[in-house]
Amino acid sequence: MIGASGLRGIVGEDLNPELVAKFSAAFGQFLGNGLVVVGSDTRPSNQMYRYAVFAGLLSSGCEVVDLGICPTPSLQLMVRNLEAKGGIAITGSHNPSEWNALKFVRPDGLFLYPEEIRQVVRITESKIKRVSWDRIGKVRRDDSAIENHLKKILSLVDQQEIQTRHFKVVIDGCNGAGALITPGLLQKLGCEVIEVNCEPHGYFAHPPEPIPSNLRELSQIVKSEGADLGFSHDADADRVGLVTEKGDILPEDYVLLLVAKFVLSKRKGLVVTNLSTTQALDDLAADFDSRVRRTKVGDIYVARCMRKEKAVIGGEGNGGVIVPEVHYARDGIAAVALILNYLSETGSSLSLLARSLPRYYMVKRKVKVTPGRFPPPREYLKEQFRGAKFSFLDGVKIILKEGWIHVRLSGTEPVVRIISEARTREEAESLSRMGMEKVLKVSLEN
Ligand code: MG
Helix, strand or coil: CEECCEEEEECCCCCCHHHHHHHHHHHHHHHCCEEEEEEECCCCCHHHHHHHHHHHHHHCCEEEEEEEECCHHHHHHHHHHCCCCEEEEECCCCCCCCEEEEEEECCCCCECCHHHHHHHHHHHHCCCCCCCHHHCCCEEECCCHHHHHHHHHHCCCCHHHHHHHCCEEEEECCCCHHHHCHHHHHHHCCCEEEEECCCCCCCCCCCCCCCHHHCHHHHHHHHHHCCCEEEEECCCCCCEEEECCCCCECCCCHHHHHHHHHHHHHCCCCEEEECCCCCHHHHHHHHCCCCEEEECCCHHHHHHHHHHHCCCEEEECCCEEECCCCCCCECHHHHHHHHHHHHHHHCCCHHHHHHCCCCCEEEEEEECCCCCCCCCCHHHHHHHCCCCEEECCCCEEEECCCEEEEEEECCCCCCEEEEEEECCHHHHHHHHHHHHHHHHHHHHHC
């Protein structure tokens, strides 16, 4: 429940308001008080947690700025804009309605690092310092987060060029916070906008993860409306999914590939992503004389590395793109603007752009086990996979001529993830089986 990215749980079960208030107070103490920005997605539980967060923060001497319902990336930007000490995003992100979570934001707009979350946890385990009655701060409302975010994104793209194309765009807001920002962005970019599930009430019309199986309604509407493309956000809009003018639902990692290709075509430089993201990104980067740096899985690792290495673009294969000119945060809204700019500049259709990307097949498996010695000893692995290259940064990644296998422990569930990728589905399946047999089974026998 207390994971690498914050506190999460099920409403009415383990994520109770007392716990939320306690963690918020501990976070306030961790920050050394001062101004803290709070926002949430649209989930029906958002008010209950919002007031608990306020109570906790005020009790430890913080001043609170309430952004109301607001995409997580807009909140991250507001933390910096207001020069706040930090922020709390109340969002279950891509998880179903029964989930909710707190994500803690540092003064620089990044999420807390895992070691900082451990410090907050330690404060909750000791006696939290509360302030006396005469030092309790106030909650003030600020409704400028979305406008501020839009302004920043619009400054990145060639607005006039996009406007001349008069794109017809379907936006599936998934009844989440993205419904409050992306339709407005599209209008400003001269698009004819068809809104689907854009009432921000938090009763999600479909599971709020922009993966292909949840984009079927969007695909049908794009086709029946004869639209140029369709976008779908998760509940807090740090991710986006894509549908082409033909109604084809693109794999999630195409978002990062398309945005990276567009950005690299303007400016070569380093691309950063995690170890489980497609090899297609390396092929693409090589075409532009650029390189890819890989981190542990988790957007915070990608964001930190991007900032340190001054990357030009980065993100994860789940539709979460990080655009440094906006901020070091996954931003599904910035991705929308850049993809439209890519389309307008090339005069191409989305399906044509998608077809120009390097093709690979990925197989993802999730096995419910807790392995013993993991990863298995390096000598053993080197013997099993002769001639392979290895990375031990996050579990083990084995890079072979025909593709790669990544076997890692999940940070959020008691499962082992086996991800493999190759040029053909058969090869990817065969690599996945090798991951099971030669890596996972051995760690179970230990
Ligand atoms: Mg999200």
